[in-house]
Amino acid sequence: xxxxxxxxxxxxxxxxxxxxxxxxxxxxxxxxxxxxxxxxxxxxxxxxxxxxxxxxxxxxxxxxxxxxxxxxxxxxxxxxxxxxxxxxxxxxxxxxxxxxxxxxxxxxxxxxxxxxxxxxxxxxxxxxxxxxxxxxxxxxxxxxxxxxxxxxxx
Numbered sequence: 001x002x003x004x005x006x007x008x009x010x011x012x013x014x015x016x017x018x019x020x021x022x023x024x025x026x027x028x029x030x031x032x033x034x035x036x037x038x039x040x041x042x043x044x045x046x047x048x049x050x051x052x053x054x055x056x057x058x059x060x061x062x063x064x065x066x067x068x069x070x071x072x073x074x075x076x077x078x079x080x081x082x083x084x085x086x087x088x089x090x091x092x093x094x095x096x097x098x099x100x101x102x103x104x105x106x107x108x109x110x111x112x113x114x115x116x117x118x119x120x121x122x123x124x125x126x127x128x129x130x131x132x133x134x135x136x137x138x139x140x141x142x143x144x145x146x147x148x149x150x151x152x153x154x
Contacts, residue, residue, distance in 0.1 A: 028142060028145055028146065028149075029099070029141075029142070029145065031142065033070065033141075034137055034138055034141035034142055035138050036070070037067070037137050037141065038133075038135070038138035038141070041110070041130050041133050041134045041137060042134040043059065043063075043130075044056070044059055044063055044126075044130060045110075045127045045128075045129060045130020046126075046130065048126035048130070049124040049125070049127050050124070050127075071096075071099070095149065098145065098148050098149055098152060099145065101148075102145065106136070106137065109132070109133055109136070110129045110130065110132075111129070113128065113129035113132050113133070114126055114128070114129035117129060
């Protein structure tokens with residue numbers, strides 16, 4: 001075996017670090033998760049504005065159960081795409097906390113938008129607030145999750 005220079009060792013470690021970063025960037029939730037979440041959010045807004053109160057409660061509970069079922073299988077972020085499944089150590093253990101925190105913030109945005117639309121005299125503030133957050137989640141959920149993961153090193 002030949003001697004490895006410090007420069008070669010540094011280059012090899014840099015290459016390994018870059019490869020690990022690319023793998024870690026694959027950690028997340030599948031695209032369909034974000035679109036289903038967006039559809040559910042909008043559906044709850046429609047039911048909340050147009051349906052009976054008992055139906056809104058039942059739909060919210062059903063949405064929570066459905067989300068918990070999907071999340072329990074996907075929230076570890078290890079199978080975002082069919083191309084790659086990473087170990088739990090690589091994926092990190094804080095991803096579920098980041099996703100749940102993100103959902104709590106999105107609920108707060110929905111409530112604030114609903115109150116703002118109601119104060120402005122909108123006929124269906126729940127639909128407007130649900131649509132706003134559905135667009136945010138559908139188009140930006142994956143990007144927001146990546147940014148939050150980097151920020152909190154999850």
